[in-house]
Amino acid sequence: MFRRIFAALLVCTLLACGMATAQPPMPAQSSPEPTKAPITKTALAAAPPWAEALARRLHAIDTAYAGDIGVYVHHLGRDEAWGLREDEIWYLASGVKVPVAIAVMREIEQGWLTLDTRVTLQATDVVDGAGHTNSHRPGTRLTIAYLIDQMIIYSDNTATDMLIRTVGLGQVNAVAAELISAQGAHITSLADVRRRAYGMLHSGAAGLSSADLLALQRAGVGEARVRKLAQILGVTPTELLLPDLDSAFESYYATHANSASLRDYGRMLAALQQGRALDAEGTRYLLDVMGRVQTGRQRIRAGLPAGATFAHKTGTQYRRLCDSGIVTMPSAAGAPPVRVVIAACVRGATGAAGERALRDIGAAVTAAGVLRAADPTPTPRR
Numbered sequence: 001m002f003r004r005i006f007a008a009l010l011v012c013t014l015l016a017c018g019m020a021t022a023q024p025p026m027p028a029q030s031s032p033e034p035t036k037a038p039i040t041k042t043a044l045a046a047a048p049p050w051a052e053a054l055a056r057r058l059h060a061i062d063t064a065y066a067g068d069i070g071v072y073v074h075h076l077g078r079d080e081a082w083g084l085r086e087d088e089i090w091y092l093a094s095g096v097k098v099p100v101a102i103a104v105m106r107e108i109e110q111g112w113l114t115l116d117t118r119v120t121l122q123a124t125d126v127v128d129g130a131g132h133t134n135s136h137r138p139g140t141r142l143t144i145a146y147l148i149d150q151m152i153i154y155s156d157n158t159a160t161d162m163l164i165r166t167v168g169l170g171q172v173n174a175v176a177a178e179l180i181s182a183q184g185a186h187i188t189s190l191a192d193v194r195r196r197a198y199g200m201l202h203s204g205a206a207g208l209s210s211a212d213l214l215a216l217q218r219a220g221v222g223e224a225r226v227r228k229l230a231q232i233l234g235v236t237p238t239e240l241l242l243p244d245l246d247s248a249f250e251s252y253y254a255t256h257a258n259s260a261s262l263r264d265y266g267r268m269l270a271a272l273q274q275g276r277a278l279d280a281e282g283t284r285y286l287l288d289v290m291g292r293v294q295t296g297r298q299r300i301r302a303g304l305p306a307g308a309t310f311a312h313k314t315g316t317q318y319r320r321l322c323d324s325g326i327v328t329m330p331s332a333a334g335a336p337p338v339r340v341v342i343a344a345c346v347r348g349a350t351g352a353a354g355e356r357a358l359r360d361i362g363a364a365v366t367a368a369g370v371l372r373a374a375d376p377t378p379t380p381r382r
Contacts, residue, residue, distance in 0.1 A: 048080035050368045057364035058084045065357045067319075067348020072262035073365055074270055074341040076326075086263045090345040091253045093315025094155045095265065095322050096187045099175045101148055101289075102272070103167045105282040106175070108144070115145040119162050126210040127191045128217035130295065131156020152289045152313060157190035164189050176260075179268040179277055185260045193258060197318075200248040201226065201240045204233040221245065221318075249318040265324060266343040273311075273326045273339060287311045290325060298355045299323040300342055303362025308371065321346050321354040327365075331373040338373050340365070 047055075054073065062069050062084070070090050072083035107113040118141035126134055131154040136142065147163050150156035164172055169189065176185040188196065194213050198205035208216075212232050219228035226245055230237050242248050253259070271277045278286065288311075296314035300323045304310060312325020324343035331337055344361050346354045365371065 047082045048075065048078070050075075050080075050370050051082040054082060054364060054368035054370065055084070057368060058361065061357055061360045061364060065346065065349070066353060067346055067350070067357075069357055069361065070262050070345050070347075071361055072266040072341070072343040073370060074266050075370060076270060076273060076339045076341065077336065081263075081266075083263060086266075086343075087261050089256050089259050090262055090265075090322070091259050091315075091317060091320045091347070092185065092265065092345070093258070093317040093320055093322050094157075094160075095313055095315040095324055096176075096185060096258050097151050097155070097160055098272070098290075098313050099180065099185070099187065099268065100160055100163055100167075100172050101152060101286055102179070102268075102277050103172045103175045104144065104148060104163050105278050105286055107167050107171070109279055109282055113144055113166070115143065115148075117144045118142060119144065119147065119166050121158075121162065122165075124210055125158055125162050125165065126214065127157035127161055127194070128213050129157035129190070130154050131159055133158040133162070148286075148289060149292075152286075153292050153294050155295050155314060155316070161189045161191055175277075179271050180260050181264045186257050188257055193317075196255070196257060197249050197252040198229055200251040201229060201242055202233055202235060204235070205229065208232070245318065253320070262324075262343040262345065266341045269324060269326055269341045269343065273341070287326070293325075296323050296355070296358070299358035300325070300344060300362035302359040303364070303366060305329070305366050305371065308366075315345070316350075319348060319350050321350050321358060323358050327371060329371045329373075335373060338371055340370055 058069065058071055068085065070085040070088060072081070072086035074081040104113065108115065121133065121136055121138055121140045121142060123138040131150045133142065133147070133150050133156050142162070147159040150159035151163060169187070172187050173184050176187055177183070191210070191213065194216070195205050195208050198208065198216070215232065216225055216228055219225045222245055226240065227237065230240060242251065268277070272283065272286065275283050277283070290311035290313060291309055293312055293314065299314060299321070300312065301310040304327060307330055309328045310325050311328070312323060315322035322345040327340045327342060329338040342362070342365060344358055346357050
């Protein structure tokens, strides 16, 4: 009951703030050549013992990568943390699906839903992207358990929007305000991600239907998609506010919707692992689902050592890739496992180069010794 009252108060606060900022910001008027962001200097004297080795490896990855990398690492057992650009605001992409899942699991805790509750797929729920929910006809009733699996394991956008519709966007943003940042992550539906990004090209994009979004996906990327958008909206390309898709998405990212610092996102993951986000049963359930993620096989987990498990969520959007979760590394018999939060994103050049950078981040955390168990406490002399 306390959580629901707390969430309601947060929702009211978020709505009050949102009323003052209902108008989207004006899109940027040009798309300058991106430059690599400077690395904020971190005082290693106050950092964990593994930070210097990790910093050296991450700086090498950042230098080799054409874009920028951001990383936050938190050894939970020793409460040691360090990062690179970890306090900058990063677009989370499908990373927002974890707070959506937490909001749903809290409704289950309160008895408002169960994993067997069925939700009707509506034609307006359909969003482009991965997953299997779009293979069902509108009117099909799908269980909450199925939708959570699709959302987390396969990063299914349609399943996500069905779950957001079920619990309410206010509840999702209340979770973000509690666990990520007091300012929230300003999470939107996945369909609205597309409408807001295309809206940087033309205000008419606010009215794009599910069928329109699918048609835009099928058109390809770059200039072909811009031409298709103009066709759908019944305007000429010269009437668009920006010259290309790059400018539109960069303007959208600048609004900081569905974004947060990696330190704050890592704080939410730590709360989940430590049982501060959900009750024990909900924690086990969600971490198990995150441990079965099928996306991003060549990202962070490809750089982790044999025997490590990674309960995580990937995110993919135009020139943005993320991979964030909790690594669990078994220790010697009788010792607790090592658990480390890694939250990482890359921006700029993506595709294979971005995936390789994320893989190298996993390898850097491994090589720096972050996943090793703490040295045994010496036996005091008598």
